[in-house]
Amino acid sequence: MAQTANILGPARNRVDGRAKVTGAAKYSVEFTPPKCAYAWPVESNIAKGKIAAVDAKEAQAAPGVLAIISHLNAPKPKEPAAKKERNSGHGIRNEERLPFGDDEVHYAGQYVALVVAQTIEQARYAAGLVRVTFTPEEPLLTMKAAEDKAKKPETNHDEHVQLKKGDVDATLTDSGLTKIEQTYITPTETHNPIEMSGTIAAWDGDKLTLWDATQFVKGVQSIVSRAWNLPTENVRVICPFVGGAFGCKGAVWPHVLAASMAAKAAGVPVKFHVRRQDMFTSTGHRTPTEQTIALAATRDGKLRAMRHVTNTLTSTVGEFTESCGARSTGVMYDSPAIRVEETVFPVNVSTPTFMRAPGECPGTYALECAMDELAVALKMDPVQLRLANHADNHPIKNVPFSAKHLRECYQVGAEKFGWAKRNAQPRSMRDGGLLVGWGMATKTYPAHKMNAAAKVILRADGSATVQCATHDLGTGAYTAFTQISSEQLGIPFEKVTFELGKSDFPFGPVAGGSNSTATVGTALHEVAGLLHNALAQLAVKDSKSPLYNEKADDITMVEPGRIGLKNAHAKSDSYIDILRRAGRDSIEVQSELKEPEENKKQSFQSFGADFVEVKIDPLLPRVQVTRVVSVINCGRVVTFKPARNQIIGGVNMGIGMALMEATEYDPQTGLPVIRNLADYHVVTNADAPVIDVTFVGEPDFAFNPIGCRGIGEIGITGAAAAVANAVYHATGKRVRDLPITPDKLLDIA
Amino acid sequence: MNPFSYTRAVDPQQATSVIGSNASAKILAGGTNLIDLMKMGVERPTQLVDINRLPLTQIEELPNGGGVRIGGLARNSDVAEHPLIVQRYPVLSQALLAGASPQLRNLATTGGNLLQRTRCYYFYDPAFPQCNKRQPGSGCGALNGFNRIHAILGQSEQCIATNPSDMNVALAALDAVVQVQGAKGARSIPIGDFHRLPGDTPNIDTNLQADELITAVDLPAIPFATRSHYLKIRDRASYAFALVSVAAVLDLQNGKINGARIALGGVAHKPWRAQKAEAALQGQTADEKTFRAAAEAELAAAKGYKHNSFKIELAKRAIVRALSTAAAMA
Amino acid sequence: MPVRLKINGKDISADVDTRTTLLDLLRERLQLTGSKKGCDHGQCGACTVLVNGRRINSCLSLAVVHDGEEITTIEGLANGEQLHPMQAAFVEHDGFQCGYCTPGQICSAVACVKEGHAKSDDEIREWMSGNLCRCGAYPNIVDAIKDAVAKNA
The missing domain is CATH 3.30.43.10 (Uridine Diphospho-n-acetylenolpyruvylglucosamine Reductase, domain 2)
Structure with missing residues (x-):
């Protein structure tokens, strides 16, 4: 494998691998405290209206039932101040409404009552005995129906989503330019990590412990403690492993507070393991998008104007914007005129949320398909078209991208894939009776950095424990942070234990936006400096130390396990000797939480390219992806195996998006008809191709001292477009509404 | 529960x-x-x-060259890989292996698969108020709802659900006979009479009586069933229900069709025996044109809905492909 | 209702609700939480265990049905500290990310090999398709299984 040596960390096995393959890894709902009871929900099957009556008599009398809560009797937490919750340590909510708060029904599948019983079997049965009657009202379920209520948000998470540069409309009327304009549609997609969300709530007086499947233990702690008006530390949140998330465990969804309410009502700990069907209605989804893109270019392929207009849905109880245009067209190519518009339509469907690369993922699908269409119109190679429009500077901010190596991605990818052998003519390539298509697309995801703190306990035996309230969603965080801790602290990998997933630990932000490695890595860099300084403080006062009477500020780590003078490395002392002579078993330091400095002189963004081959039987046209080459420029890769796996997983999810994933709704009740894993098709092993992953570029030290830009999300971006473009190349048919299921290709025969 | x-x-x-x-x-x-x-x-x-734990798991030859008997409790995985089935009725083996997952096939039985209920969303999820199959008289939610997976043949205004089984499709093509035992004794039900069309009583899937147990399924001796093929078209490569499937058995003699047995899955409330197509093939030359004409004949009566009209053309092509594949077998 | 099972070689007696699935018995009563609940409807394979050596979905099987039978879960595969070759191969090939489908994948893979359905990449892919991995680590899962097969050979 030709990898660029200086960006790749070691190909270590995961430190938590053994726990995961032996079943020892405990996920949140697997910590069953004594007397733990089980919750089972009752839901609305109307999309809008009021709860007329809740008859829980029969259910209450059923065996094992401990409590039944609804808006009529639920213990009432208060609304945690919502305004402060955006993008900060205060936690995230997308559905901005307390469960069982009132008699209003805002979407089908809304929890309207919760039964608590001693066993799962009893709770499930009794929930079926609760009779809830509704007074339905006419719901708004489509963009068309919600037209009057449409909004054009200026920002999404403090980032501008309506962009304007140059005169797009005038350029688009220039008859000398080659133009395309098309609308691309993506359906509702649902995260569906294999671990369903879930919370165990256990009260002990005014202290609450939550074992919660979450991407943000500190956020859950903040929201829940404020809701119950408790000191923050009275709420403990524990989550050592997350069974996949992809965004749906970032916000605090109704089941979290509901579990704490039910535990209060029942007087025992309560486990609320969200059902798979409720993962489609109560933990968010990717909103459907309608994106219209217009591109105008000169004959030699130079973009002169780009317009990206997006319509998406949100709910009536929370605002979420999937900013497709800003996060794709707004960052990708060098064009003198760019316009991005976003319109959001509130409907009576549960609240959408961020799903792996929110904005970038559907945005790059549409943009990169549009670029493919432009390449066809120009009779230009799709790779050449992209090279011709390569942006050295951020197209809107007009500052240079840091450590950008996208050209190399195209070049390495094309070479590995054999792109030069592509016949540009659609339907020209075959494998026996199968049509063969080759497509490509650019990938991109911004580098995000938030704030975090960390604690180190260094022991006299040379081992260390490092703690941060961060998370491992399967991303390899345990391994990456063990690696970074080892490097930064100067302690052998095997002697570092990295702990995460507890709100008791120093602050870690939401594990979302591919920010964790950069953010926590920076905190680890800082805490390592503090540790070295603390050791120096001991050494300079120790007459037996070679560093005696030196200035602590002149001292730094000079090699693993030793601190010494910055300008005379030979004068040094070992951590172990310093501690032993000081009679210390251990030393403990913790970094402070501080806002990250924003570098406005550069733009930090990862890029990549996917090259995809599909094969299609023209008569029975199910698309099979047969191979993928993915080349990624994301700064430094801390640990190779999990990083490569992230790209493989992202591409596979992109293949699912392109070919099979869609949550469809019943037009009458507003309930999803697709709400289980038999009907919601994710990629199976038999659908997954061989995926060749290469990382190129250089560490991005301008971004952070670790040099990494994050890796969780870029994998999915562009992938669906590369598949769709390959389908076009194979068949000559451009399908512009995902997923590309066999029925949409019947006319290619 | x-x-x-x-x-x-x-x-x-x-x-x-x-x-x-x-x-x-x-x-x-x-x-x-x-x-x-x-x-x-x-x-x-x-x-x-x-x-x-009843001793109904046998897969054995019937006496006097009478075919093969499959016990009602024979697991789908065991049937699929049994030499008698693989060699004599490849279409059944293929159908079973196209269904579900290895784990499910290890549990699922022959009798249970015959009684598998529809995957119609409106039936499966009681949150939907309308389903005549689940609650007679409540209406059909699928008719004006999301009906991509629904029936195009033999449906009624009361129900447009489909039978989701793969195995049943192969059994229909093989003229299987379901052996049942009731309180009053045993009887045999030809596969064609086992499942029902929805009509006005979509709540009743089969003609099995309340006191009857499926003890076995008999496959008649069909020497030419070695020339058979099961084709399943679905949205992903594996572990998904059929959009459309075809079980085809061809009796070819010198390039002429001496007899054909075709059944379709995913298109009707029961495994759909394509008798019109079979009749159209009788005595004809085994070529694509003939196959297409037969498919057209079968699907002439098909009716699609908002989301499933594609199944009509897809079913035709699947018939052509399944027959072509069977015809091309050595 | 009383049931007696041999789980990972140990005799277990329990009094269960007739409605209790084998999966819920393992996870909620016996604290054998290695077997995972990913859908509770036989649609993901995370709950795969071996019953009398055959892989099944434990979420769709009642505990009472298995009275007197031998169950092997992920907790029973390793030989003390020595990982089962399939477990070791999953670690080596990074055949997982979040790890939640992993116990089911590994139990399924062990059975897949034993059934003789791991003779080629395509065969492994098809015969492992009853175990969804939403993280999408499939290519690594295939590599792990191939490696385990090779090392046993």
Whole structure:
């Protein structure tokens, strides 16, 4: 494998691998405290209206039932101040409404009552005995129906989503330019990590412990403690492993507070393991998008104007914007005129949320398909078209991208894939009776950095424990942070234990936006400096130390396990000797939480390219992806195996998006008809191709001292477009509404 | 899931007498469909009669060259890989292996698969108020709802659900005979009479009586069934229900079709025996043109809905492909 | 209702609700939480365990049905500290990310090999398709299984 040596960390096995393959890894709902009871929900099957009556008599009398809560009797937490919750340590909510708060029904599948019983079997049965009657009202379920209520948000998470540069409309009327304009549609997609969300709530007086499947233990702690008006530390949140998330465990969804309410009502700990069907209605989804893109270019392929207009849905109880245009067209190519518009339509469907690369993922699908269409119109190679429009500077901010190596991605990818052998003519390539298509697309995801703190306990035996309230969603965080801790602290990998997933630990932000490695890595860099300084403080006062009477500020780590003078490395002392002579078993330091400095002189963004081959039987046209080459420029890769796996997983999810994933709704009740894993098709092993992953570029030290830009999300971006473009190349048919299921290709025969 | 009593049957007679005397008792075999439906609250038996340990797992030749008998409890995985099935009825082996997953096939039984209920969203999820199959008289939610997976043949205004089984399609093409035992004795039900069309009583899937237990499925001796093929078209490569499937068995003599047996899956409330197509093939030359004409004849009566009209053309092509594949076999 | 099972070689007696699935018995009563609940409807394979050596979905099987039978879960595969070759191969090939489908994948893979359905990449892919991995680590899962097969050979 030709990898660029200086960006790749070691190909270590995961430190938590053994726990995961032996079943020892405990996920949140697997910590069953004594007397733990089980919750089972009752839901609305109307999309809008009021709860007329809740008859829980029969259910209450059923065996094992401990409590039944609804808006009529639920213990009432208060609304945690919502305004402060955006993008900060205060936690995230997308559905901005307390469960069982009132008699209003805002979407089908809304929890309207919760039964608590001693066993799962009893709770499930009794929930079926609760009779809830509704007074339905006419719901708004489509963009068309919600037209009057449409909004054009200026920002999404403090980032501008309506962009304007140059005169797009005038350029688009220039008859000398080659133009395309098309609308691309993506359906509702649902995260569906294999671990369903879930919370165990256990009260002990005014202290609450939550074992919660979450991407943000500190956020859950903040929201829940404020809701119950408790000191923050009275709420403990524990989550050592997350069974996949992809965004749906970032916000605090109704089941979290509901579990704490039910535990209060029942007087025992309560486990609320969200059902798979409720993962489609109560933990968010990717909103459907309608994106219209217009591109105008000169004959030699130079973009002169780009317009990206997006319509998406949100709910009536929370605002979420999937900013497709800003996060794709707004960052990708060098064009003198760019316009991005976003319109959001509130409907009576549960609240959408961020799903792996929110904005970038559907945005790059549409943009990169549009670029493919432009390449066809120009009779230009799709790779050449992209090279011709390569942006050295951020197209809107007009500052240079840091450590950008996208050209190399195209070049390495094309070479590995054999792109030069592509016949540009659609339907020209075959494998026996199968049509063969080759497509490509650019990938991109911004580098995000938030704030975090960390604690180190260094022991006299040379081992260390490092703690941060961060998370491992399967991303390899345990391994990456063990690696970074080892490097930064100067302690052998095997002697570092990295702990995460507890709100008791120093602050870690939401594990979302591919920010964790950069953010926590920076905190680890800082805490390592503090540790070295603390050791120096001991050494300079120790007459037996070679560093005696030196200035602590002149001292730094000079090699693993030793601190010494910055300008005379030979004068040094070992951590172990310093501690032993000081009679210390251990030393403990913790970094402070501080806002990250924003570098406005550069733009930090990862890029990549996917090259995809599909094969299609023209008569029975199910698309099979047969191979993928993915080349990624994301700064430094801390640990190779999990990083490569992230790209493989992202591409596979992109293949699912392109070919099979869609949550469809019943037009009458507003309930999803697709709400289980038999009907919601994710990629199976038999659908997954061989995926060749290469990382190129250089560490991005301008971004952070670790040099990494994050890796969780870029994998999915562009992938669906590369598949769709390959389908076009194979068949000559451009399908512009995902997923590309066999029925949409019947006319290619 | 409502509480139920559990009885382990000691012999088939006992099992049939329990279900014959308690209308809300159900037979439990592999459970892959029944337990699922009980969790959903669709099936609500008060008693389960576990037949898993009854000696009904045989796969054996019938006497005097009479074909093969498959026990009602033979697991789908065992049937699929049994030499008698692989060699003599490849279409059945292929159909079974196209269904579900290895784990589910290890549990699922022949009898249970015959009784598999529809995957119609409106049936499976009681949150939907309308389903004539689940609650007679409530209406059909699929008719004006999302109906991509629904029927195009033999449906009624009361129900447009499909039978989701792969195995049943192959059994239909093979003229299987379902052996059942009731409180009053045993009888044989030809596969074509086993499943029902929805008509005005979509709540009744099959002609199995309340006291009857499936003890075996007999496959008649069909020497030319070695020339057979099962084709399944779905949205992903594996572990998905059929959009459309075809079981095709061809009797070819010198390039002429001496007989053909074709059944379709995913298109109707029962495995759909394509008799019109079969008639159109009789005595014809085995080529694509003939196959297409036969497919057209079969699907002439098909009716699609908002989301499933594509199945009509897809079914035609699937018939052509399945027949072509069978015809090309050595 | 009383049931007696041999789980990972140990005799277990329990009094269970007839409605209790094998999966819920393992996870909620016996604290054998290695077997995972990913859908509770036989649609993901995370609950895969071996019953009398055959892989099944434990979420769709009642505990009472298995009275007297031998169950092997992920907790029973390793030989003390020595990982089962399939477990070791999954670690080596990074055949997982979040790890939640992993116990089911590994139990399924062990059975897949034993059934003789791991003779080629395509065969492994098809015969492992009853175990969804939403993280999409499939290529690594295939590599792990191939490696385990090779090392046993």
